[in-house]
Amino acid sequence: MRLLLxxxxxxxxxxLSKVLREQNYIVNIxxxxxxxxxxxxxxxxxMIVLEVDLPKLDGIxxxxxxxxxxYDRGILLLLSQAAxxxxxxxxxxxxxxxxxxxxxxDLLTRIKTLLRHHSVSGLRLLEWGDVCLDPSTCEVTxxxxxxxxxxxxxxxxxxxxSHPRRVFSxxxxxxxxxxxxxxxxxxxxxxxxxxxxRKLKSVEADDVIETVYGMGYRLKSLPxxxxxxxxxxxxxxxxxxxxxKGTMWRQFATVEQAVNAxxxxxxxxxxxxxxxQQVHKLVRALDKFGLxxxxx
Numbered sequence: 001m002r003l004l005l006x007x008x009x010x011x012x013x014x015x016l017s018k019v020l021r022e023q024n025y026i027v028n029i030x031x032x033x034x035x036x037x038x039x040x041x042x043x044x045x046x047m048i049v050l051e052v053d054l055p056k057l058d059g060i061x062x063x064x065x066x067x068x069x070x071y072d073r074g075i076l077l078l079l080s081q082a083a084x085x086x087x088x089x090x091x092x093x094x095x096x097x098x099x100x101x102x103x104x105x106d107l108l109t110r111i112k113t114l115l116r117h118h119s120v121s122g123l124r125l126l127e128w129g130d131v132c133l134d135p136s137t138c139e140v141t142x143x144x145x146x147x148x149x150x151x152x153x154x155x156x157x158x159x160x161x162s163h164p165r166r167v168f169s170x171x172x173x174x175x176x177x178x179x180x181x182x183x184x185x186x187x188x189x190x191x192x193x194x195x196x197x198r199k200l201k202s203v204e205a206d207d208v209i210e211t212v213y214g215m216g217y218r219l220k221s222l223p224x225x226x227x228x229x230x231x232x233x234x235x236x237x238x239x240x241x242x243x244x245k246g247t248m249w250r251q252f253a254t255v256e257q258a259v260n261a262x263x264x265x266x267x268x269x270x271x272x273x274x275x276x277q278q279v280h281k282l283v284r285a286l287d288k289f290g291l292x293x294x295x296x
Contacts, residue, residue, distance in 0.1 A: 001046040001115065002026040002176070006036035006062065007078065008054055016049070019104045020111075024138055024151045024158070026177055033057025040066055042277055045073065047115055049107075052079040052088060063092035070250070074114030078102070126161035129222050131205055133161050142205045152177060153196040160209065160219050169216035193217055254278045 003025050007013040010031065017027040028043070030036035033054040040048065048066070052059035063075055077097040079085055089097045095114050098106060126133040130143045133154075140147045140157060149157065155177045159168065168176075170186040178184060193209065200208050210220040258275030261267040 002028070002043070003111070004028050004030065004036065004039055004043075004045045004048045006030045006033065006039075006048065006054060006059070007051045008032055009051070016107065019107065021151065023108060024154050025111075026155070031055075033059065033062040036062055037065060040071065041069075047074040047076065047111060049076045049078065049111070050094070052077055052092075060088065060092040063094050067093045074111075074117065076110055076114060126158065128161055128164060128208065128219055129205075131157075131161070131200075131208060133158055142200070142203045145203050147199055147203060149196065149199060150192075152192045153199065156192055156196050160217070164219050167212045167216045167218045172216070252278075 003020060005013055005017055005020070005027055007016065007029065008031050013029050013031070017029055020027045028039055028045075030039050034056040036048075036050070036054070037057060039045075048071075050059045050063060054062065057065075059077060059079075063077070066075065074096075075092075075094045077085075077089060077092060077094045078100060079088060079097055080100045081088075082099045085097050085099055089095075095117070096110055098110055126135065131140070132142075133140045135158070138154060140149055140154065156173070159173065159176055170189045173189050174184065174186070197206070197209055200206060207220055209217055211217055255275045255278050258267060258271050261271055
């Protein structure tokens with residue numbers, strides 16, 4: 001899962017990002033409110049952790065701007081004054097807050113709670129045959145046997161299990177699992193896929209990930225006897241869908257506007273970039289609701 005941390009205290013930002021990355025989160029850091037807004041416009045985040053007292057654009061104003069732009073995932077505020085914390089949260093339209101100084105345990109607990117609240121799956125177990133990944137404990141087992149995966153190997157497997165029929169190119173994997181501050185080469189992706197396959201093979205789970213030549217990687221189809229049917233959860237699905245569909249229609253409209261401009265021969269660079277950003281967000285949103293064909 002990708003988080004955005006907006007914090008102007010560089011030492012604190014580095015400390016918090018280290019804690020989060022150790023828990024397999026992908027973290028991007030913004031040092032002021034305007035930079036945070038630019039990140040949030042360009043990319044899709046599962047959650048935003050936001051300092052209130054920020055330069056250029058304060059955290060309350062940024063939070064309100066995000067909500068006006070239909071950002072409907074979790075926003076966690078960091079602030080120093082306990083006496084006014086609840087009122088600040090309500091005014092900013094945030095989900096929760098933590099009063100500084102904060103502990104790593106408290107931060108992780110709040111983040112997991114908000115992610116569970118906003119998740120369609122509710123942080124349910126991710127299973128593929130006998131492979132089981134528990135997002136709440138970050139543990140992976142095969143037939144009950146614990147696998148010891150590196151953070152990137154865990155992230156890869158979580159990505160595949162969350163979207164079991166989707167083919168992931170190396171560039172998409174890079175976007176999901178690495179921060180923008182330190183992007184690796186495509187060879188790094190191949191090395192981590194190889195490492196994950198080797199660890200799966202060590203417990204005789206050697207038929208999980210397949211290469212789709214010229215396209216990328218995906219989970220290999222299961223035999224019918226091993227397919228587990230998930231119980232439908234219409235209430236938990238419909239509520240996030242109702243919150244998101246208005247935003248998605250606006251994103252479709254931007255893309256349609258760009259297509260029409262292209263066909264008419266007057267597509268501007270600004271509109272092209274806006275459409276590209278919206279397509280990226282639409283793919284992530286459609287995947288979130290299990291609409292795999294639409295995301296392609």
